[in-house]
Amino acid sequence: MERPEPVTRASDAIDPTTASPRARPRSTTSAAPPPRRGTSLGAIRMGRLLAFHPPRRLVRVLAGAIGVTAVSAVILIVGTPTSATAIDVFGALRGPGEPALIIGHRGDRAEAPENTMPSLELAMDRLAYVETDVQMSRDGVPMLFHDTDLERITGDRRSVGDLDARQLQRLDVGAWYGTAFEGERMPTLEAFLEELAERPDARALVELKADWADDEVRTVVGLIDRVGLRGRVVLESFSLETLFAIQRVSPTTPRIMLIRELPADPVPMAERLGLIGFGTTATSVTAEPQALAALHEAEIAVLCYTLNTEDRWEEVGALGVDGIITDEPSELDEWLAVTAPGT
Template structure:
């Protein structure tokens, strides 16, 4: 087995999603080789790491991300909603995440946009990736096909991937026309036939988001190259390798002791 474990928004079952705390926890697991995260723009065009277009679910703020300056966003509490242990955990900027992860894990950076919601998003994200020399360490993904086209116009050599929760009949053609070498698909839609087709096309596939051991084991059985995205990397060893939970339990205790 050499399926790659991708931590969805970091170790987001145990820590507040899309925060440095969640990313640090994910990187404690040696089998986590990729982290998935979401990027939007602040009002003053700073790439920030947050999933929702609005602030209410994962912060103590209100309103839309795009209406707030970076200075306003960085002052928000993005941790207390998950647990009081994470009170004061901030929304990170993309550059903070790049600096944390460089040389340690690869990043699947989802461009959270639709239409002309975030003019310049692709350019700003690429600028930071290039400034850190991480062009080979990332893939830029999106539901928005226009965003993927803009990325390729700006930097043809960067890896890009389409995100989809459906399986269209023209999927192979669509990926080819977009220049995508990566497919991020809802895991119930993935089967062995799809994996054979994508492998022949040279497209890497990531399944999202599987948290139950049975679902992870089914995905592993489909193809050794299928990447599996999970909110719960702490269950990976047990689900995939059938190992004991003791190691993960000790790691959890260690985290409590150092906080």
């Protein structure tokens, strides 16, 4: 029986139903001011983006002082590209009809409870790419967990950020899925990375949930470097603030922006943020096929989340997306074996 596709919000940092409890409420922002004469089209687009989704700290202060268009110029000047390109991470970018990469969403959720080591290890053993979510515990330990609070998985109404890592690891994160997984504990990012390092052909997409400060991002990058996984771990986020923090702390770390709707021309945004790709919805890609073409022309990847049915796989595959994030990696693999033999 096919499972319904989960509803995925555009931004964990903005939508209060999906945001991490560490995210602070955002104030309503007025429309972007008209561009000054001589301002480039790319700067105008970036200015509008910042006007509606401004980072909280330095960039927001600058926006208030000198205007969002000038801020976009600052970003353009100080931006540093990543050392790894989309082609380095994902291989040759796909053309229409070419099979997309399979990315296990929170591991292999069809076989084991999400974001647990059994789920993640299944995906790492079978796939080249696995996706997971990270939130910071109260005592500053990056933990693998998706939801705003712990209730759906553990029955506890508190959030990851309310508890220390030791308290979090006393919770059962497997019993909800089935008796075979009773006693599973919430993994740390460090434990996951150590397992990933044991599988030289595996890579990971790590979503930093909601807004992360520089020192928090530095903790994550430090773990990646310590385990020797630079270039094999891609950081991703819906949050502009988090993406700016990654750019400041580790500009050579490959990163992806998660966004519900691609702009008609997303290349200037990608260049200013130093992105190797976007993660977006099937609806966005089908609505803006020229955006996919423009990104590929600029050697920037496009991934689609979270697609669990054959009609969606076929729809985005026909357009040439580079990766499909799915809860059903085994079914997608079997479907590709039939529809694209030899992959």
